[in-house]
Amino acid sequence: MYWNQAKECMNREDLKQLQLERLQATIFRVATNVPFYRHKFKELGVDPDGFRSLDELRSLPFTTKQDLRDNYPYGLFAVPLRDVVRVHASSGTTGQATVVGYTRNDIKTWANLTARVLTAAGVTNDDVVQIAFGYGLFTGGFGLHYGAELVGASVIPISSGNTRRQIQIMQDFRTTALICTPSYALLLADSIEEAGIPLNSFSLKYGLFGAEPWSEGMRQEIQKKLNIIATDNYGLSEIMGPGVAGECQQRNGLHINEDHFLVEIIDPETLEPVAPGELGELVLTTLTKEAFPIIRYRTRDLTRLIEEPCPCGRTLRRMERITGRTDDMLIVKGVNVYPSQIENILFDIEGTKPHYQIVVEREGRLDKITVLVEVMESIFFDEMRKQGEIINNIKHKLASELGIGVEVRLVEEKSLERSEGKAKRIVDKRKL
Ligand code: DLL
Numbered sequence: 001m002y003w004n005q006a007k008e009c010m011n012r013e014d015l016k017q018l019q020l021e022r023l024q025a026t027i028f029r030v031a032t033n034v035p036f037y038r039h040k041f042k043e044l045g046v047d048p049d050g051f052r053s054l055d056e057l058r059s060l061p062f063t064t065k066q067d068l069r070d071n072y073p074y075g076l077f078a079v080p081l082r083d084v085v086r087v088h089a090s091s092g093t094t095g096q097a098t099v100v101g102y103t104r105n106d107i108k109t110w111a112n113l114t115a116r117v118l119t120a121a122g123v124t125n126d127d128v129v130q131i132a133f134g135y136g137l138f139t140g141g142f143g144l145h146y147g148a149e150l151v152g153a154s155v156i157p158i159s160s161g162n163t164r165r166q167i168q169i170m171q172d173f174r175t176t177a178l179i180c181t182p183s184y185a186l187l188l189a190d191s192i193e194e195a196g197i198p199l200n201s202f203s204l205k206y207g208l209f210g211a212e213p214w215s216e217g218m219r220q221e222i223q224k225k226l227n228i229i230a231t232d233n234y235g236l237s238e239i240m241g242p243g244v245a246g247e248c249q250q251r252n253g254l255h256i257n258e259d260h261f262l263v264e265i266i267d268p269e270t271l272e273p274v275a276p277g278e279l280g281e282l283v284l285t286t287l288t289k290e291a292f293p294i295i296r297y298r299t300r301d302l303t304r305l306i307e308e309p310c311p312c313g314r315t316l317r318r319m320e321r322i323t324g325r326t327d328d329m330l331i332v333k334g335v336n337v338y339p340s341q342i343e344n345i346l347f348d349i350e351g352t353k354p355h356y357q358i359v360v361e362r363e364g365r366l367d368k369i370t371v372l373v374e375v376m377e378s379i380f381f382d383e384m385r386k387q388g389e390i391i392n393n394i395k396h397k398l399a400s401e402l403g404i405g406v407e408v409r410l411v412e413e414k415s416l417e418r419s420e421g422k423a424k425r426i427v428d429k430r431k432l
Contacts, residue, residue: 352374
């Protein structure tokens with residue numbers, strides 16, 4: 001099922017032509033309306049009227065989160081506020097919040113793109129969609145809400161939090177599709193299990209999860225516990241919010257809405273493009289945004305592109321799930337460590353719960369990582385020997401995957417903080 005077959009299955013040549021035309025218009029728009037870009041183009045000798053081929057993309061400047069902060073709140077808007085009908089702001093988890101705006105057209109485009117993501121995941125007008133993302137400055141709730149309405153689904157805009165009520169409504173309103181962060185989905189699944197509510201009292205079929213990194217192990221766990229098809233979807237407020245990319249039911253990479261966003265993967269050190277299929281930082285350029293166009297935005301998210309065609313028939317290229325952010329990366333004893341690597345290992349270990357936290361400390365001049373892992377109650381209280389075995393097993397597997405030694409502590413079930421939105425996996429106690 002497609003939302004917009006003509007665009008989602010476009011042949012590559014036509015797509016490239018469309019991208020070029022849209023990019024030319026975007027460059028012209030920002031050169032005319034955004035002083036920040038006008039100055040940058042001048043500095044770099046970019047002629048906004050002379051852009052002839054997509055290969056010239058590399059001559060354009062990057063935009064970073066810092067640029068957004070420097071132009072807080074409205075400095076990068078390309079239209080007068082009169083034409084802006086909505087404002088959102090990033091969650092600001094890694095610093096001061098940044099503000100983005102939408103024209104009436106942008107809101108329409110946004111709804112169409114989240115409608116694509118929803119349709120690819122299986123949602124139709126027969127579905128009852130429970131949106132447990134926050135509604136507010138965060139883009140998750142509103143972004144998927146308008147797309148779900150456009151698809152014709154019955155939308156329950158419950159927003160985030162209040163787990164018991166979420167479960168009650170899920171049962172009573174016969175929710176068929178759940179939309180939230182993967183960590184919150186797991187919390188809901190655990191709560192259902194603990195309350196002993198039988199799965200057949202739910203009507204759930206699909207889960208669309210995003211807004212934070214998650215592993216294949218976590219997907220399997222959620223799918224099993226809720227008996228659903230769980231797909232990953234990706235977006236960020238600077239670019240639009242959800243609707244940038246999403247998985248189809250193949251669940252093997254996220255189709256990027258390339259007719260609206262131009263994608264590059266670069267080496268975050270050299271800023272040069274990586275070889276095809278290599279891991280690197282995702283860089284996105286908007287092609288149709290009116291209020292907040294952005295050129296070569298450095299997302300800090302790490303992924304790789306999949307060039308092979310997808311059996312679903314979409315020609316929009318896929319990216320692998322985001323494995324982490326460049327600023328999520330811990331450098332410990334000279335080795336790069338991503339939380340996702342640790343998560344993958346923990347999901348394979350019997351007796352542990354898929355809840356963990358990574359604590360980084362500095363002892364003298366050396367960094368030390370301690371992984372706190374929740375274990376089942378029976379193990380935590382009774383079996384010292386079993387505990388020792390689990391710790392050794394985890395340590396061994398982490399050491400061989402990461403190439404460095406890591407401390408492991410087993411903690412009681414539910415002792416780690418649960419999140420109703422994005423999970424906080426790293427506690428960095430180093431004063432760097
Ligand atoms: O999280 C937008 C969103 C809402 C996406 C709902 C999907 C669903 P921000 O708060 O600006 O926007 O955070 C964006 O979250 O740069 C990634 O680091 C991370 N992120 C978003 N989706 C995924 C995903 C929304 N599927 C930042 N996998 C991004 C991994 C994700 N990380």
